[in-house]
Amino acid sequence: MMKMRPFILAAGLSLAFAAAGNARPAGLPEAAPGVAASSQCDRACLYGFLHQYLKALVAKDPSKLPLSPAVMFTENDVPLKVGDGLWNTISALGPHGLEFADTTSGEVGYLGVVEETHTKSPYAMRIQVRGGKITQIETVVARPAASATPQPNLDHYVDKAVLKKDLPLNERSPRAKMIALVDGYFDTLQRNDGTLHTDFDKDCNREENAMQSTNNPSNKIFPVTNLGCADQFRVGYFRYDDRARDRRFPVVDVRRGLVLAAMFLDHSGRLGEYKLTDGRTLESPMRTPSTLCILELFKIRSGKILQIEAVMASVPYNMRPAWPAR
Numbered sequence: 197m198m199k200m201r202p203f204i205l206a207a208g209l210s211l212a213f214a215a216a217g218n219a220r221p222a223g224l225p226e227a228a229p230g231v232a233a234s235s236q237c238d239r240a241c242l243y244g245f246l247h248q249y250l251k252a253l254v255a256k257d258p259s260k261l262p263l264s265p266a267v268m269f270t271e272n273d274v275p276l277k278v279g280d281g282l283w284n285t286i287s288a289l290g291p292h293g294l295e296f297a298d299t300t301s302g303e304v305g306y307l308g309v310v311e312e313t314h315t316k317s318p319y320a321m322r323i324q325v326r327g328g329k330i331t332q333i334e335t336v337v338a339r340p341a342a343s344a345t346p347q348p349n350l351d352h353y354v355d356k357a358v359l360k361k362d363l364p365l366n367e368r369s370p371r372a373k374m375i376a377l378v379d380g381y382f383d384t385l386q387r388n389d390g391t392l393h394t395d396f397d398k399d400c401n402r403e404e405n406a407m408q409s410t411n412n413p414s415n416k417i418f419p420v421t422n423l424g425c426a427d428q429f430r431v432g433y434f435r436y437d438d439r440a441r442d443r444r445f446p447v448v449d450v451r452r453g454l455v456l457a458a459m460f461l462d463h464s465g466r467l468g469e470y471k472l473t474d475g476r477t478l479e480s481p482m483r484t485p486s487t488l489c490i491l492e493l494f495k496i497r498s499g500k501i502l503q504i505e506a507v508m509a510s511v512p513y514n515m516r517p518a519w520p521a522r
Contacts, residue, residue, distance in 0.1 A: 237325050239451075242297040242304035245325050249333070250293075250306070256283055264329040270518050271335050272509045273460075273489045282319075282337055285312040292355035294493075296449040296456070300371065302326060305447040305456045307354045307493055307505060309406075315340055316350050318406045320491035320507035322447050322456060334446070334458065334519065336491040336507045338405040353406045358503050359495055363453045367498045375445045377501055378455045378494050382440035385461075390432040390473040395500045400425035402504035419478065425501065431472045436480040438464045442517040453496045461488040462514060485513040 237245070245262075252258050258279045271281040290309025297304045303324045310319040317339045324332035369377075380394030402410045402425055409415065413422040420428045428434070439462040447456035463482035471477050488508045495503035 236299060237302055237328075238299055239297045242299065242302070242323075242325060243295060245323055245330060246295055246304045246306055249323055249330065250289060253283060253286060254289055256286065258283065262329050264326065264331040267329075267331055267333065268518075269333040269335075271337060273336075273511060273515065273518050275518050278333065282310060282312070282335065287311045287313060290316065290350060290353065292353065294354040294356075294359050296447060296452055296454045296493075298447045298449055301446060301448070303332075303447045305449075305454075305493070307507065309350045309353055310337060312339075318350070318353060318507045320456075320493070322491070324446070334491070336489060336509055338507050338509050350406050353403075354505060356503070359454070359493075359505070360452075362451050363497060368450055368453060369496055369499050371448050371450055373499065374448055374450070374453070374455050374494075374496050377496055377499070378445060378457050379443060381494070381501060381504075382443055382457075382459060384429050385434055386437050386440040388429055388432050388434035388437060390430050392426060392429055396424070396426040397497060397500040397502040398424070400501055400503065402506070404506045405508060418481065419476075425504070431474050431476075433472060433478075435470055436463055436467045436482045438462050438466075442519075442521065444519065444522050446522070453502075455494045455496065457490075457492050457494065458519070459490055459492070460511075460515065460517065461490060461508075463487070487511050487513045487515050489515065 249261060252261050261278070263278060267278060269276055269278045288311040290311065293306060293308035295304065295306050303322055305322040307320050309316050317337050319335070319337050321333065321335040323330055377394050383393040384391070400410070401408060407415065407417070409417065409421055410423065410425050410428065415421040418433070420431060420433045423431070441460050441462065443457065443459040445455055445457050463486045465482055465484045467480040469477060469479055489511045490506055490508040492504065492506040494501055
């Protein structure tokens with residue numbers, strides 16, 4: 197994780213996106229909202245709910261959404277009424293968006309870019325669907341004004357073939373294995389001492405708020421940006437990450453090899469000078485208490501983590517989660 201930031205069926209889905217009689221929002225791929233033969237919402241059905249939600253968001257009009265009376269909506273883990281927060285300020289979606297679906301949990305996720313007046317921000321979200329209604333909406337908006345990082349180039353954010361391709365059967369992993377790999381990633385991250393608790397593909401890369409933080413010597417954000425995923429953790433650079441807590445894995449798309457995870461990353465600020473496993477001595481960049489609220493997407497191929505896309509926003513230190521544990 198880059199730490200220098202002091203930085204989703206009901207039979208007859210008559211309300212689905214294509215039936216709304218309007219064009220799709222820019223940046224959305226074609227996906228007809230289908231209805232599964234069973235009571236579950238299939239992939240196309242889930243995408244229909246997602247497209248309808250994004251269309252309403254850009255129009256700043258949630259009035260026609262099929263919301264459950266008990267719908268829960270958060271932005272950067274703050275509970276809000278649907279129609280508040282980004283709904284007030286959005287001006288457009290970016291040109292590219294990545295969607296993924298979990299027909300087992302009935303959830304659908306999206307990574308993209310949102311425009312608010314003069315700024316563009318990485319955006320991650322998920323929607324839960326139950327009985328033809330949207331029951332949960334979780335969003336994270338990484339606004340540049342709330343981060344010390346420079347404004348990244350977002351023109352091709354998440355427009356990556358590696359994220360959009362379905363995996364051949366021989367490269368897919370069971371759902372439980374995918375979750376275990378991501379959970380192991382967070383075990384590796386917190387109080388990072390050089391031990392790996394997960395498996396990385398040799399070509400693994402990570403982006404954080406659309407900035408590449410691995411295999412990128414030109415990025416001087418922290419001293420190990422030139423290294424790959426595994427090697428960064430082997431040197432123990434992220435020891436100042438005290439806790440990767442309140443972890444959830446709400447969207448697991450086995451077909452595409454994608455896991456959307458949610459968690460908080462705490463920095464107590466207690467760590468001063470520390471030594472890497474390669475002998476270098478560094479000063480921790482995190483010297484005051486801070487917490488990041490994160491929605492993070494992992495691409496898993498042949499049982500190894502291949503690509504990571506993190507969308508993170510600063511929140512009050514030790515902030516309690518709005519969402520219950522799973």
